[in-house]
Amino acid sequence: MSFELIEKLRDKGYKITRQRESILAVLSEEGHQLLSAREIFKKVLKNGGCTNFSTVYRNLELLMQEGIVRKVELNRDAACYELSNCEEHHHHLVCTKCGNIQVTSYCPLDELQDEDGFVPTEHHFEIYGYCKDCV
Amino acid sequence: MSFELIEKLRDKGYKITRQRESILAVLSEEGHQLLSAREIFKKVLKNGGCTNFSTVYRNLELLMQEGIVRKVELNRDAACYELSNCEEHHHHLVCTKCGNIQVTSYCPLDELQDEDGFVPTEHHFEIYGYCKDCV
């Protein structure tokens, strides 16, 4: 699972609760797929874990602060989350027909010229359209 | 004001109500600044108009469908809107310190290579950081 992450949290002084572990376990499952808070909640329960919506949100907040989790806001009702260290920096291509999400390592920030002295610290880039099976 | 837009709507069979006109007027004010539904609502009232939150939302929805308005979701509580035809395609640089928003005409979609046959129809690109006065 994600022993390094657990250790990182422990070292920082956070307690390792069953809930926290379950949430990290779900996020570590089957390769970095984007999950909403609700989906994480359900998956924890399905895995036999025990948690609560508030707990999920509070942990996601904490994990984001620690740079372990990244929030991605797509054209959807709820925000999605993914482990930020499980893969290199990337952006998402969302198929608006089948819902499939693919990843690209292309990052526009590399190409951005100086914009009147603006110093970027963060950016969002998501692409919507049709995947090759839905064109 | 925005006679062409009014005409476009009328031609499409939509009725031109005072509310609809006021909302368009506010969006046309002082060059393409991003406004939330709440801000639009307040500005309409301040201008002596009369409207309602639902009406603002319903009109924004309609104006988006007609390609007249574009929704931009920033790192904020509420979504923002701008006229989509008042300027050429652009993206936003948001200063997270002073809140100032500047615009860039740079668009990453031009650089995007073929991504496994994905056909983009829409994209979001926003940059957060410090403007030159806040660095």
Place this chain on the structure above:
DNA sequence: TTTTATGCAAAAGGTTTGCAACTAG
């Protein structure tokens, strides 16, 4: 034991909706 985390229920905030009343054309 002490500090942090959880669960619950309620609140907050943006956005949407049902429906009756209204109005532009």
Place this chain on the structure above:
DNA sequence: CTAGTTGCAAACCTTTTGCATAAAA
């Protein structure tokens, strides 16, 4: 006249918060 719009209030959903209880360390 009548189809499309508005206003109002209530619903919806996600996310946040207060507080008492529970459990890591």
